């Protein structure tokens with residue numbers, strides 16, 4: 446008997462043959478998006494509550510970003526860094542203005558590259574020791590991997606750049622004990638996204654600033670996931686009253702167009718000097734135009750405030766369920782982790798997808814939501830309304846152990862564990 450494959454399944458069969466196995470086989474092929482919705486190859490619609498891993502700040506196919514990209518591409522698409530462009534210059538100025546400090550910007554194509562630039566900048570202090578945090582995720586290149594915590598990601602690729610010490614996240618005493626006068630930098634996420642949306646205790650960043658300053662070490666904030674409005678401020682460190690030395694950005698910066706930035710504030714802006722670093726595509730005018738349009742839309746539509754309101758609404762609505770299977774909701778703005786009592790988050794993600802919701806599980810106990818900043822409260826409510834049933838089905842599937850290992854997971858990536866970007 447021959448069974449006909451759906452369009453999605455036959456595309457995935459080709460994916461399995463042609464693509465490296467780094468991500469396993471994705472559960473769906475997506476064809477198009479509009480606002481907070483995407484459609485798969487078989488015509489099914491999904492409410493995107495993950496925004497391409499905290500990237501699609503303005504949803505899908507936002508007309509302002511589309512127009513900016515198309516106009517720039519139709520005018521001047523690429524020049525390399527042998528030349529300057531107005532959009533590149535304007536973006537660097539705009540980022541410094543948003544951060545509210547003087548400095549200099551190095552533009553990249555991704556978060557990992559932004560972190561590589563920052564890592565090289567730390568070497569220019571003349572020191573080589575870096576302190577990072579347990580649970581940290583900073584990317585998958587050899588340098589970014591060296592400061593990433595997950596041993597399963599790191600160990601197969603050792604030796605990596607060395608002299609990295611990992612301290613407990615949020616523990617200022619541990620940080621004070623780890624940093625000395627030979628430390629080049631402390632790199633830290635203001636909220637650990639990939640680790641399950643972990644929020645440090647209040648005052649942690651201020652203490653980190655105080656400790657690093659005392660020892661002449663740099664404070665490097667990886668705001669790749671938390672920055673550009675995701676937490677309801679332009680940057681998650683905004684309320685902490687500190688000025689970091691390095692800030693790395695990407696994800697929401699281009700609202701889906703690949704771009705990253707390494708921002709050096711004050712003297713740190715001069716650490717990388719002539720010939721110290723380079724990139725062919727980084728800072729290209731199309732990406733810069735996309736980022737400028739994104740910033741404009743966030744400002745013009747009051748999306749920072751909306752993000753704060755929507756995030757609080759989501760948390761309050763989930764709390765109101767009084768569902769004993771949900772321990773709590775953590776995070777800030779529209780970066781939220783729903784902490785589950787039982788390790789069924791991967792099953793919830795799978796059931797949610799079948800019901801038309803895209804979320805993910807950074808760990809077995811956490812369902813992460815990072816929707817577009819334009820998401821409507823009513824759209825969030827549809828997920829909250831569905832959540833008890835998603836938990837019913839997921840728990841059932843888990844109990845019966847019929848939770849057959851999805852094809853999307855490879856041997857080094859247990860069904861409980863998602864692959865980080």
Ligand SMILES: Cc1ncc(COP(=O)(O)O)c(C=O)c1O
Pocket residue numbers: 498555556557558560582583584585634638639667668669670695696865866
């Ligand atoms: C905090 C943080 N840093 C760095 C990265 C790597 O960014 P990219 O995947 O754009 O290289 C990520 C990606 O998830 C991240 O969350």
